[in-house]
Amino acid sequence: MARYARERCNRVKISNTIMNSGKINFWQPWIPAGTMFLCFSACQNHERVKQEQSSLPNIILIVSDDQGYNDLGVYGASDILTPNLDNLAANGVRFTNFYVAASFSTPSRCSMRTVRYPQRNGTYELFRNDRVDDGYQYTSYEYSTSPERILGTDLREILIPELLHDAGYVNGIFGKWDMGQLRRYLPLQRGFDKFYGFVNTGIDYYTHERYRIPSMYRNNDPTTEDKGVYSTYLFEREALSFVKENRENPFFLYLPFNAPHGSSSLDPGIRGTVQAPEEYLALYPEANTVREQRRRGYMAATTCMDNAIGNILGLVDSLGLGENTIVIFFSDNGGGTGSDNSPLSGGKATMLEGGLRVPCIIKWPGKIKKGQVIENFVSSLEIFPTILAVAGIEKPDSLILDGFNILPLLTGEKNLERKEMYWDLRGDIAARVGDLKWIQSKRVNGLFDLSEDVGEKNDLSEKDVNNLKMIKEKFYHWQTEMNNAEPRGPFKDY
Numbered sequence: 001m002a003r004y005a006r007e008r009c010n011r012v013k014i015s016n017t018i019m020n021s022g023k024i025n026f027w028q029p030w031i032p033a034g035t036m037f038l039c040f041s042a043c044q045n046h047e048r049v050k051q052e053q054s055s056l057p058n059i060i061l062i063v064s065d066d067q068g069y070n071d072l073g074v075y076g077a078s079d080i081l082t083p084n085l086d087n088l089a090a091n092g093v094r095f096t097n098f099y100v101a102a103s104f105s106t107p108s109r110c111s112m113r114t115v116r117y118p119q120r121n122g123t124y125e126l127f128r129n130d131r132v133d134d135g136y137q138y139t140s141y142e143y144s145t146s147p148e149r150i151l152g153t154d155l156r157e158i159l160i161p162e163l164l165h166d167a168g169y170v171n172g173i174f175g176k177w178d179m180g181q182l183r184r185y186l187p188l189q190r191g192f193d194k195f196y197g198f199v200n201t202g203i204d205y206y207t208h209e210r211y212r213i214p215s216m217y218r219n220n221d222p223t224t225e226d227k228g229v230y231s232t233y234l235f236e237r238e239a240l241s242f243v244k245e246n247r248e249n250p251f252f253l254y255l256p257f258n259a260p261h262g263s264s265s266l267d268p269g270i271r272g273t274v275q276a277p278e279e280y281l282a283l284y285p286e287a288n289t290v291r292e293q294r295r296r297g298y299m300a301a302t303t304c305m306d307n308a309i310g311n312i313l314g315l316v317d318s319l320g321l322g323e324n325t326i327v328i329f330f331s332d333n334g335g336g337t338g339s340d341n342s343p344l345s346g347g348k349a350t351m352l353e354g355g356l357r358v359p360c361i362i363k364w365p366g367k368i369k370k371g372q373v374i375e376n377f378v379s380s381l382e383i384f385p386t387i388l389a390v391a392g393i394e395k396p397d398s399l400i401l402d403g404f405n406i407l408p409l410l411t412g413e414k415n416l417e418r419k420e421m422y423w424d425l426r427g428d429i430a431a432r433v434g435d436l437k438w439i440q441s442k443r444v445n446g447l448f449d450l451s452e453d454v455g456e457k458n459d460l461s462e463k464d465v466n467n468l469k470m471i472k473e474k475f476y477h478w479q480t481e482m483n484n485a486e487p488r489g490p491f492k493d494y
Helices: 002-020 032-052 085-089 105-114 131-132 141-145 160-166 231-245 290-317 379-389 407-411 465-484
Strands: 058-064 093-095 168-175 195-199 216-218 251-255 325-331 358-362 371-376 421-425 428-433 436-440 445-449
Touching: 058 379, 085 290, 085 325, 105 379, 160 168, 160 251, 160 379, 168 231, 195 231, 231 251, 231 290, 251 290, 290 325, 325 379, 325 421, 325 465, 358 428, 379 407, 421 465, 428 465, 445 465
Parallel strands: 058 251, 058 325, 093 371, 168 195, 168 251
Antiparallel strands: 093 358, 195 216, 325 358, 421 428, 428 436, 436 445
8 A cells, every 4th residue: 555655646746747847737637636645645654764764773783703702902912903893892882791692603693693592593503514524525416415505594583684674774794694505595585685795604715615615695696706805805895885885774784704714625725724815914923833823814814804894884984874873793602713712711612601702892872882891791692682672673572582682781771681591502501690600511511600710710519519509400491491492493303
C-alpha cells in the first residue's frame, strides 16, 4: 500500500507540473480527491521516514584477527605502532575486562553477530578441512563436498545487519565472513547490501587463497580480480568507497580484517608467518630468529591495519560524519602467531585469559566521555544489543539473547557489568563468576581469583572448596540450559 501511494504521489507531482505549464485546463478532473489525500499523506510519511533515517547514527564495527591483549600502544605495548587505535581510545573508552565467547574465530564471530553463546546458535566449531594440516591439496570436486565448503551458520539465526536493514541502514562488509561459503550463507542473504572479502577462516594475504583454494568474493560471486594485492589494502579501499557512496544514508560498516592472523598457505616459507608489505616491515628491526621473524611480520601487519583504520575514520571525519558515528573495535579472540598477550597467560584456542580476554575500544563523540578506562566485566555478546539501542531498534520478542545493552555504562548513566560467563569448546570448559574463574582443560585446571591473579598462576581449588562447588554448579546449570535450547545446525544432532 505504501509503495502504491508513493507511486501515485509521484504522479501527482508530475501532473501538477503539467497543469501549471498551461498545457491542460487545471479544472479538468485529473485526480480524484480521495487519491489526492492518500498521496499527500504518503508524501508526508515518506518525508518523515527520510528525516528519521537521516538522524540515525552511523555504525562502524572493526574486528581484528588474533590480536594480542598487549598489542596496542594504549594497552601497554612499547614495540608496536598503533597510533590510530591509540587515538581512538584517547577519544573514546577502552575496556580492560572485555571477553569473547570463544577463543578462536568462527564461533567467536558468530556469537557476536547473533548475541548467543556458540552452544545456543549452533556454531561452536570452525568450518574447516583438517587435511590441510598435513599439506594435502584438494581437487576442485573434493573441496566442493568438503566440510569447509558446505557448512554454515544456521539460517534461522538472526544477525545484526538483518535488523539494521529493516530500520533503513545500508550495510557493507569488507573482510572476513567466516559463516559459510554456499550462496545461501553469504552476506547478501544475511542482511548486507555489499560484500567484498573472503569466505573462510584464513587466507594468504596476497593470493587470497586458503591453502591454494581461491577464497575472495564480491557480493555473491567468486573473484580473482585483485589477486596479488595485499588484503588489508583491498578492505580499506572498499570501505572508503562504501563510506563515500553512503554519506547521505545511515550506514553499518563492518570491517572484519584478517590481520594480524597467520597466513594460510601451503608454501613452507609463508606458512606459520604473518605477511606484511615491505613499507611496514621496514618500520621494524630485521629478524634473526624464526620467532623474531613472526613477531616482525605480525607487528607490520598490525600497523598496516591501524593505518587503514586511520584513513577510514579520517574520511568519516572529513565528510562531517564523525559526530554522528559510533566506532567499535575489538579482537575476535586472544593473540596467536607472533602476538603478545601479557600480562595474561595463554593465547588463542585456550581457556586462559590470553585466549578469551581481548582489547576493546568504543568511541561516540558527544555521547561517550572520552579518555575513559572501563574495568567492568563485559563481553562481545553485549555488542549486538548495544548497537540495537544506538539505532533505536526493539529486539524481536521471540529472540533469546545472551548479552545486554551496555550503552548506559558507556554514557555513565548506570554501572553495568556481567555477573557470569561460560565457555565450552573442544572438551575444555571454563566459567567466570564475579572475579572467580574456573578452568578444566587439557592445559590447565584450577580456580583463580582474577582480581589479584590475572596471570592465573595461583590455583585456589583446595583452599576455596565452597566457591569451587558454587561455580561448578552454575556452569553445569548453564550447560543444561544450552543442551535444552532449540537445536541449531550444523553440528548438533537433531
